Amino acid sequence: MNALVASEIWGELKRYINIVDRGEAAEQLVSIMVDNDVDVEDIKDAFKSDGDIKRALTSYLDNDRDYSDDEEESEVDDYDDDDY
Numbered sequence: 001m002n003a004l005v006a007s008e009i010w011g012e013l014k015r016y017i018n019i020v021d022r023g024e025a026a027e028q029l030v031s032i033m034v035d036n037d038v039d040v041e042d043i044k045d046a047f048k049s050d051g052d053i054k055r056a057l058t059s060y061l062d063n064d065r066d067y068s069d070d071e072e073e074s075e076v077d078d079y080d081d082d083d084y
Contacts, residue, residue: 003038003046010053026056034060 010029017025030053033043040061047053 003033003042006033006038007046007050007053010047010050014052022052023055026050026052027059029053030056030060 006029010026014022014025030043034040040057043053043057047057
């Protein structure tokens with residue numbers, strides 16, 4: 001998926017999405033693009049003038065960072081000193 005094409009599609013379709021629903025729609029679009037290996041920098045460049053996508057991307061990256069932090073914490077091995 002090309003971020004520029006997605007940006008053009010988003011620009012045309014977002015006017016048909018209720019304003020209260022645009023944030024959620026933007027989050028879905030960002031999620032789809034990232035899941036399809038669109039580079040985050042390409043998304044930033046293609047959507048640099050779109051506040052909805054910028055907020056959704058920031059939220060996605062923050063959530064992803066939080067998730068990876070939680071994952072790292074769960075990977076810490078618990079050692080029982082009595083076994084040595």
